[in-house]
Structures are given as structure tokens and as C-alpha cells.
Amino acid sequence: MNNQITRRNLLKLLGVSGVTLPLTGISKELDIKPNKSLQNDGVIKLSSNENPYGPSPKVREAIINAFDEACRYPYGRVAELEKKIAQREGVDPSMVLVTGGSNEGLRATGRLFGVEKKEIIACKPTYLALMTYAEEFDCKINWVPLDENLRYDLNEISRRTSKNTSMVFICNPNNPTGTMLQAKDLEDFCAASAKKTCVFVDEAYYDYSINDGYPTMTKLVKAGHNVIVSRTFSKIYGLAGVRIGYLIANPERIDELKKCTMAGTNILATHAAMTAYDEKSFFNYSLSKNKEALELLYSAFDELGLEYVNSYTNFAFFKTGIHIDKFSEHFKDKGILVGRPFPPYYDWCRISTGKIEDIRRFTDVLKNYYS
Amino acid sequence: MNNQITRRNLLKLLGVSGVTLPLTGISKELDIKPNKSLQNDGVIKLSSNENPYGPSPKVREAIINAFDEACRYPYGRVAELEKKIAQREGVDPSMVLVTGGSNEGLRATGRLFGVEKKEIIACKPTYLALMTYAEEFDCKINWVPLDENLRYDLNEISRRTSKNTSMVFICNPNNPTGTMLQAKDLEDFCAASAKKTCVFVDEAYYDYSINDGYPTMTKLVKAGHNVIVSRTFSKIYGLAGVRIGYLIANPERIDELKKCTMAGTNILATHAAMTAYDEKSFFNYSLSKNKEALELLYSAFDELGLEYVNSYTNFAFFKTGIHIDKFSEHFKDKGILVGRPFPPYYDWCRISTGKIEDIRRFTDVLKNYYS
Numbered sequence: 001m002n003n004q005i006t007r008r009n010l011l012k013l014l015g016v017s018g019v020t021l022p023l024t025g026i027s028k029e030l031d032i033k034p035n036k037s038l039q040n041d042g043v044i045k046l047s048s049n050e051n052p053y054g055p056s057p058k059v060r061e062a063i064i065n066a067f068d069e070a071c072r073y074p075y076g077r078v079a080e081l082e083k084k085i086a087q088r089e090g091v092d093p094s095m096v097l098v099t100g101g102s103n104e105g106l107r108a109t110g111r112l113f114g115v116e117k118k119e120i121i122a123c124k125p126t127y128l129a130l131m132t133y134a135e136e137f138d139c140k141i142n143w144v145p146l147d148e149n150l151r152y153d154l155n156e157i158s159r160r161t162s163k164n165t166s167m168v169f170i171c172n173p174n175n176p177t178g179t180m181l182q183a184k185d186l187e188d189f190c191a192a193s194a195k196k197t198c199v200f201v202d203e204a205y206y207d208y209s210i211n212d213g214y215p216t217m218t219k220l221v222k223a224g225h226n227v228i229v230s231r232t233f234s235k236i237y238g239l240a241g242v243r244i245g246y247l248i249a250n251p252e253r254i255d256e257l258k259k260c261t262m263a264g265t266n267i268l269a270t271h272a273a274m275t276a277y278d279e280k281s282f283f284n285y286s287l288s289k290n291k292e293a294l295e296l297l298y299s300a301f302d303e304l305g306l307e308y309v310n311s312y313t314n315f316a317f318f319k320t321g322i323h324i325d326k327f328s329e330h331f332k333d334k335g336i337l338v339g340r341p342f343p344p345y346y347d348w349c350r351i352s353t354g355k356i357e358d359i360r361r362f363t364d365v366l367k368n369y370y371s
Numbered sequence: 372m373n374n375q376i377t378r379r380n381l382l383k384l385l386g387v388s389g390v391t392l393p394l395t396g397i398s399k400e401l402d403i404k405p406n407k408s409l410q411n412d413g414v415i416k417l418s419s420n421e422n423p424y425g426p427s428p429k430v431r432e433a434i435i436n437a438f439d440e441a442c443r444y445p446y447g448r449v450a451e452l453e454k455k456i457a458q459r460e461g462v463d464p465s466m467v468l469v470t471g472g473s474n475e476g477l478r479a480t481g482r483l484f485g486v487e488k489k490e491i492i493a494c495k496p497t498y499l500a501l502m503t504y505a506e507e508f509d510c511k512i513n514w515v516p517l518d519e520n521l522r523y524d525l526n527e528i529s530r531r532t533s534k535n536t537s538m539v540f541i542c543n544p545n546n547p548t549g550t551m552l553q554a555k556d557l558e559d560f561c562a563a564s565a566k567k568t569c570v571f572v573d574e575a576y577y578d579y580s581i582n583d584g585y586p587t588m589t590k591l592v593k594a595g596h597n598v599i600v601s602r603t604f605s606k607i608y609g610l611a612g613v614r615i616g617y618l619i620a621n622p623e624r625i626d627e628l629k630k631c632t633m634a635g636t637n638i639l640a641t642h643a644a645m646t647a648y649d650e651k652s653f654f655n656y657s658l659s660k661n662k663e664a665l666e667l668l669y670s671a672f673d674e675l676g677l678e679y680v681n682s683y684t685n686f687a688f689f690k691t692g693i694h695i696d697k698f699s700e701h702f703k704d705k706g707i708l709v710g711r712p713f714p715p716y717y718d719w720c721r722i723s724t725g726k727i728e729d730i731r732r733f734t735d736v737l738k739n740y741y742s
Contacts, residue, residue, distance in 0.1 A: 045443070054442040063639070064435065070643075071425040071609040072416070100471050100614075100634025107633040111482070115508070136630055137486070238442040241638030243471075259507055262478040263471025263634035267612030268434070272441075 044361060046352040047337040049175070049315050053289060053355075054238010055272060056282040062275035063268050074267035081270045084277065085246055089218050094251040098270070100263045102204055102232035102245030103129050108260035109167075109200055109228060109247075110134035118166035123152045125342035127175040127202060139166075150177040150309050150317070154189045161196055168193050171202040173209050176342045176350040178311030183215045190217055194225040198253075201229050204245075205313035207236035207283070208290060212312055218248050228253060233269075235314055236286045237276040244269040290314050293353035300363035304370050315339070315352045324349055334365045415732060417723040418708040420546070420686050424660060424726075425609010426643060427653040433646035434639050445638035452641045455648065456617055460589050465622040469641070471634045473575055473603035473616030474500050479631035480538075480571055480599060480618075481505035489537035494523045496713035498546040498573060510537075521548040521680050521688070525560045532567055539564050542573040544580050547713045547721040549682030554586045561588055565596040569624075572600050575616075576684040578607035578654070579661060583683055589619050599624060604640075606685055607657045608647040615640040661685050664724035671734035675741050686710070686723045695720055705736045 055063070069077070078098050086093040099105040110133030113120060119140040122131055131141045142160055147153040152170055161168060170190075173180040181189075190199050201217040220227045232245035244265045247257060276282070297316045301308045308318035320327045324341045327349055331338050336358075339350030353359065426434070440448070449469050457464040470476040481504030484491060490511040493502055502512045513531055518524040523541055532539060541561075544551040552560075561570050572588040591598045603616035615636045618628060636644075647653070668687045672679045679689035691698045695712045698720055702709050707729075710721030724730065 048444055050442050050444065052442055055438065060435075060438050063438075064431075067426065067431050067434075070612040071421050071423055072612050073419055073421065073605075074612050074614070100637075104634035111633075115486075133633070234444075241441040241443050241445050243445070243634060243637040261634075262482075262504075262632065263475035263614060263636075265634075266471075266614040266637055266640065268639055269637065 042335060044336045044354065044358045046354050046358065046362060047339050048240070049235065049313070049352045050240045050354075051235060051238035051286055051290075051314060052358075053286055054240075054276075054282075055242070056238070056276065056279060058279055058282070059237075059239070059272045059275050062271045066268055066271035069267050069271075072267060074265065074270055077267050077270040078265060081273055082246070084274060088277070089248060091218065091222055091248060092251065095221065095248055095254055097247045097249075097254045097258055097261070098265055098273075099245050099247060099261055100265045101234060101240075101243040102202070102230045102247075104243075104261055104263060105230045105245055105247040105257070106130040106202065107133040108257050108262075109230075110139075111137075111260045112256055113167045113198070114139040116166040118164050120167045120169060121157050121160055121165055122169035123157070123171075123174070125176055125345060126152075126169070126171045127204070130169055130200065130202075146174075146177065146179075149179065150174075151179040152181055154181065154185060158189065158193065161193060163196075165197045167198045167200055169200045169202070171204070173205040173214070173312040175204065175313065176315070176339060176345075177317045178205075178309055178313045178315055180209055180212065180214055180312040183213055186217070187215065187220065190220050190227055191225060194220065194227050197226070199225075199227045201227065203229055204232045204235060206231060208287065208314055209312040211287075214312065221248050221250065224250070226250075228257075233273050233276060236283060236290075237273070238282075238286065239269070239272055239276060242266075242269045242272050244273050289356070290353050292356060293359045296356070296359045296363060297351065297353070300366055304367065306370075315350050317345075317348055317350050319347060320349045321347055323347060330369060331362075331365060336362055336365060413706060415707045415725065415729045417725050417729065417733060418710050419611070420606065420684070420723045421611045421725075422606060422609035422657055422661075422685060423729075424657055425611075425647075425653075426613070427609070427647065427650060429650055429653070430608075430610070430643045430646050433642045437639055437642035440638050440642075443638060445636065445641055448638050448641040449636060452644055453617070455645060459648070460619060462589065462593055462619060463622065466592065466619055466625060468618045468620075468625045468629055468632070469636055469644075470616050470618060470632055471636045472605060472611075472614040473573070473601045473618075475614075475632055475634060476601045476616055476618040476628070477501040477573065478504040479628050479633075480601075481510075482508075482631045483627055484538045484569070485510040487537040489535050491538045491540060492528050492531055492536055493540035494528070494542075494545070496547055496716060497523075497540070497542045498575070501540055501571065501573075517545075517548065517550075520550065521545075522550040523552055525552065525556060529560065529564065532564060534567075536568045538569045538571055540571045540573070542575070544576040544585070544683040546573075546575065546684065547686070547710060547716075548688045549576075549680055549684045549686060551580055551583065551585055551683040554584055557588070558586065558591065561591050561598055562596060565591065565598050568597070570596075570598045572598065574600055575603045575606060577602060579658065579685055580683040582658075585683070592619050592621065595621070597621075599628075604644050604647060607654060607661075608644070609653075609657065610640070610643055610647060613637075613640045613643050615644050660727070661724050663727060664730045667727070667730045667734060668722065668724070671737055675738065677741075686721050688716075688719055688721050690718060691720045692718055694718060701740060702733075702736060707733055707736060
């Protein structure tokens with residue numbers, strides 16, 4: 001059993017390739033650097049709302065420290081993480097379910113409500129995973145258009161809610177538009193709607209909006225309302241590939257949803273999340289780099305006179321004026337991947353934030369495109 | 372953004388704590404060592420059929436090399452792994468679906484067939500994930516007892532198969548009994564049954580039986596039969612915590628099953644699996660350590676006159692003569708976790724192989740228990 005370990009690989013451990021590590025007492029303070037090698041070599045990926053700065057060096061270290069456990073099933077560690085999240089959120093651990101990305105939480109919910117012979121109400125465009133899964137059970141989705149500000153239309157959803165409604169789905173801030181509802185409006189809506197049906201609030205981009213007065217709807221879960229909240233470590237924590245997220249709901253609902261899940265998360269992800277959850281410095285770093293990137297995008301849109309929406313997320317939504325298929329084809333040719341089509345907004349584009357140099361490259365190509 | 376990296380943690384990278392690494396040209400050949408720190412500190416875990424020797428140093432290195440990608444969604448890498456598995460198995464990539472452990476594959480199948488208003492036939496005891504998921508849809512399971520050799524009773528399953536059968540589930544080698552069906556018998560059974568219904572063959576322990584003439588049922592998938600095969604990287608590859616497995620079936624079935632999955636695997640797992648899949652040396656090492664552990668167990672059972680079954684897996688099933696609850700309680704008090712109850716075999720116990728010193732500790736406690 002021989003395995004060769006190269007020095008180069010050893011040094012890649014913390015994304016420090018090319019750096020000479022001190023050979024004794026290694027405690028060099030490392031700056032976070034954008035990842036050097038990403039999946040689409042040579043291609044700038046601004047299509048999936050990922051955070052190119054993750055995982056942080058500390059999180060990488062946590063994963064390495066967990067290697068000895070990687071032969072073990074993760075259930076014990078998952079329970080520990082659920083306890084930690086519960087503590088931070090001020091709920092009982094029985095009200096938290098850690099999942100394989102928030103996607104698994106969304107789909108498990110789609111599974112639970114999809115089999116009911118009722119309908120789910122959601123706006124369009126939005127993040128579709130829950131509804132797509134529910135539709136496999138021939139569940140009807142009652143699609144509501146966004147309002148004139150590209151926000152969830154709470155009044156219209158309320159108007160359509162009936163005893164035939166099994167669930168209302170809200171994504172706030174909304175993907176792909178980046179819009180956010182007023183705190184008070186959403187809270188009042190959820191409290192009222194939850195008396196009639198279950199309300200699901202997808203808070204995948206919650207972390208990007210915390211400075212903008214968005215109150216998580218977990219307070220309603222705590223208050224006993226029929227509400228489910230989902231969160232993810234894929235975005236601001238930069239762990240999209242690691243697959244870990246969670247749901248917060250009342251204990252009976254969590255029990256039901258747990259039976260609906262299929263894969264759960266993995267043990268390296270639990271350690272990564274444990275560390276990331278406590279690492280305020282990386283969180284703030286990601287927040288500020290995201291803001292920097294958004295401002296570069298806004299300034300280019302302004303210069304070109306392109307309509308766009310103020311974003312509370314790690315992406316911007318702007319009006320290209322031409323069909324997204326044609327637009328994205330052009331950018332793909334230039335080595336840049338942009339967001340997929342979001343019907344009915346075919347002449348709009350979702351562009352993720354990314355490394356600053358990648359955003360600059362995007363705005364350069366954009367300016368050339370419209371010149 | 373500062374993060375301190377300690378020397379100790381750097382050295383833990385490949386499970387070499389305490390070893391002085393050469394400071395230039397690190398290419399020391401490392402022996403595989405049992406993991407030092409495992410989840411249940413101080414407790415010997417022989418309850419979940421894990422492989423305590425994984426992940427191999429090479430696999431750990433592959434995970435580290437993938438850190439820069441951990442901020443990216445894993446879909447591209449999953450497709451690469453599916454292609455690699457397809458090539459090895461001699462099927463088209465459209466016939467492979469990589470899942471979050473084989474559990475997700477089992478549950479996705481339980482979801483697909485569970486909604487049919489028909490029944491699934493399976494033996495008991497066996498690995499229950501597929502059936503438990505299907506039962507959530509009020510799917511009826513037609514449970515068939517194992518035969519007198521604690522093997523799947525193919526004749527009785529055939530006898531019960533009707534147009535009301537949506538699926539036959541086979542686990543071979545079977546968990547928790549460790550028994551294996553004769554190659555020719557199973558092949559004939561599957562070919563005949565697949566004309567009437569879908570046949571699912573769970574091959575989680577396949578790798579442990581390859582020297583014993585077990586032919587994987589993928590040859591039947593290749594020949595166009597209505598068969599689904601599941602495999603996992605959790606066992607001989609020592610990656611249970613990493614969550615990765617796969618299904619092999621015809622392309623239409625794979626499409627259906629893909630829509631049923633919820634989480635999928637993660638990007639670190641795809642890199643781990645890619646490397647593990649090619650690393651014959653670690654595979655053979657695990658196989659031989661498993662054999663060594665099984666022989667120690669058999670020899671203790673023989674000495675004590677305890678009935679047991681010849682195992683084609685990484686666990687042994689033996690008759691304790693007392694209720695498993697009482698038996699496992701005693702061993703838990705001695706710091707050893709044994710398998711859960713497997714009704715109706717309440718006076719039998721499933722014991723996983725583990726590190727040789729842990730198996731010795733188990734057989735010591737066992738001998739004291741019966742003396």
C-alpha cells in the first residue's frame with residue numbers, strides 16, 4: 001500500500017500553490033484568494049450564483065481534520081449541526097432538518113405536498129425545485145405573475161388562496177430577480193396565510209440581505225405558525241459543491257419532511273458548515289466582495305442605459321432587450337456563462353457576481369456588445 | 372481575512388499525525404493506517420458495516436485537490452464520473468445515475484414504484500431503504516421469508532409474482548445475513564422475472580464477493596432486461612461518510628429515476644470516487660483486511676459453538692441465542708456497538724468487520740460473555 005504525496009499537492013491544501021510555507025511552526029496568516037482553478041477551465045462562470053471565494057482556508061482545514069471520519073455515516077455529526085443551528089436560531093433542535101443542499105429540502109417539501117390533491121401557489125419566475133418535484137405527482141401549480149417591480153405579488157397570492165391550496169411558496173429575496181419584499185408586508189402576509197395553508201419561505205439569499213432589514217421568517221415558525229423556512233450554505237458560505245442546507249419548521253413537520261428526504265448531507269459538509277457558520281470574517285468578506293461586484297455591474301448598466309433591479313442577492317437581473325438565447329450564446333463565445341432563460345422574461349438576463357476581475361471582463365464584453 | 376493554519380493540522384492531511392514530513396520533495400511512501408480518531412471516541416463501532424481503513428491517502432489527496440471547486444455545483448463532475456463508471460461497466464453513460472450514496476438510489480426507486488397501486492416483493496430481513504420509502508405512499512410490500520439457509524427465496528418470490536407486482540427487490544449479497552445466491556440461479560431468476568416485472572438488485576456488497584463467483588446483474592441490464600442494479604462507494608472504498616453510489620439501468624429508467632432524486636452527490640465525493648475507483652491497491656488491501664477480520668470472527672464462533680453464516684460481505688451474522696436488545700446492551704456497556712435488531716431473527720446479531728484490534732476486543736468480550 002504505497003501512495004506518493006507530492007509537495008505540490010501538499011501545498012494546494014489551503015489554496016496556497018506557489019507560496020513557500022515556513023517549514024517549522026506553520027502559522028502564516030493567509031489572505032483569502034480567489035480560487036485559481038475552477039471547473040470550467042478558461043471559462044468565466046457567472047451562471048449559477050456561486051461564491052468563488054469559498055471555501056475559506058479555515059473550512060478547508062476543517063474538512064481535512066474530518067478525513068478520519070469519512071468512512072463513517074454522518075448521522076451523529078448531522079445531529080450536532082442541527083443542534084448548533086437550532087441554538088443560533090433560538091428554536092428546538094427538533095425544528096431543524098439538515099439536508100443535502102437546500103434543494104433536498106425543497107424537493108422533500110415538494111414530495112410531501114405534491115401528493116395532496118390540491119394546488120401550490122407560487123410566483124413566476126422563481127426558484128423552481130419545489131414545484132418541479134411536486135409536479136411529478138400531477139400536483140397543480142397556480143402560477144402568479146410577479147408584480148410591476150418584479151417582486152412576489154402577495155396581494156394576488158392572498159386573493160387566490162383557498163381551501164384547495166396545500167401550500168404557498170415564497171422565495172425572498174427572489175431568484176432570479178433579486179428583489180426583496182418589505183419586512184412588515186411579508187410578515188403580515190405569512191402570519192395571515194399560515195392560518196389557511198402552509199407557507200414555505202425559501203431564504204437561500206437571506207445572508208446577502210441581512211443589512212437591508214430582512215427579518216427571517218423563522219420568527220413565525222417560533223411563534224407556532226404553519227411556516228417552513230429553508231436556508232443554504234451554498235451561497236455566502238461558498239459551499240455549493242459540498243451540498244448542505246437546512247429547513248426550519250415545527251417538530252411534526254420536520255418529522256414528516258425527514259421521511260421524505262433521500263440522501264441527506266455528508267460528513268465533510270457537516271464539518272465544513274460547522275466551521276463556516278462561526279467564521280464571521282469570511283462571511284463579511286464575501287458580503288463586501290459581493291457588494292463591490294454588484295456596484296461594478298450597476299455602473300455598467302447605468303452607463304449603457306440598461307434597465308435593472310436592485311439586488312439583495314449575489315446576482316443582478318437586467319434587461320438585455322434581446323432574447324436570452326441569443327444573448328447568452330454571444331457571451332459563451334466570449335468565454336462567459338450567464339444565467340439561463342427565466343420565462344416570461346426572455347429579454348432579461350441573470351448575471352451572478354464573481355471574482356472582481358471576472359465581473360470586469362463581463363462588463364467589458366457587455367459594453368462592446370452594445371457599442 | 373486572516374486564518375491561522377497550524378503545523379499539526381497540516382500534518383493531519385493524510386493521517387500522518389506524529390510523522391515528520393521531509394521538508395523538500397515530499398514523496399514519502401505512506402502505509403495505510405487505521406484511522407486514529409473516529410466519531411465515537413473510545414467506542415468501537417461494529418454496527419454499520421463501514422470500512423475503517425478509508426479513505427485512502429490518495430483519495431484524501433484527491434479531495435484536497437478539489438477544494439478550489441467546492442464553491443461550484445457538482446453536475447459537470449457527476450457527469451464525468453458517470454462516464455467513467457459506464458466505461459468500466461461496458462454500458463452507455465445514459466445508463467448510469469450517480470446518487471448521494473446508494474441510499475438515494477434505493478429511495479428514488481421506492482418513490483418511483485411506491486406510487487403505483489401495486490406491490491413490491493422482497494425478502495425479510497434485508498436492507499429496507501427502498502421498501503420503507505415506498506411504504507410512505509401506502510405501497511404494499513409482499514414480504515417473503517428467507518429460505519432455511521438465510522438466503523433470498525427465489526422460488527417463493529417467483530411463485531408470488533403476479534401482474535399486481537410492480538417490482539421485485541433482491542439484495543445480493545444480502546444485508547444483514549451476508550448470504551449470496553448462486554450466480555446461475557440469480558441470473559435465471561432475474562431474466563425470467565424481468566419479463567413480468569422490474570427487478571432491482573442491490574449490490575452494495577458486490578465488491579466483497581467478486582472472488583466468489585458473483586456475477587453482477589449489470590450483464591442483464593446490458594442485455595436489455597427490465598433490471599436496475601445499485602452499487603455504493605460506502606463499503607470497500609471506505610467512503611460511507613462522503614455519500615456516493617450509483618444505479619445502472621436502461622436509459623429511460625435512468626431518466627425517470629433522475630427526476631425522483633433529491634440531493635445527488637457532492638463535488639468532493641465525485642473526486643474521491645474517481646480516485647478510489649482506480650486504486651486497486653487500496654481495494655485489495657480492504658478485501659484482505661476484511662477476510663482477516665472475518666476469519667477471526669469465525670474462529671471465535673467455532674470455539675464457542677455459535678451458529679453463523681458464511682459471509683460474502685464485510686459483516687458476519689451469528690446466532691447469539693439471546694434477544695439482540697439484551698445482547699447489544701451488554702456489548703454497549705463494554706464499549707462496543709453491534710448491529711441493530713433484524714426481525715424476525717431476534718436472537719441473532721450482525722457484527723461488522725473493523726480494525727483487527729477491534730475485532731480481537733470484540734471476540735474477547737464475546738468469549739467472556741459465554742464463559
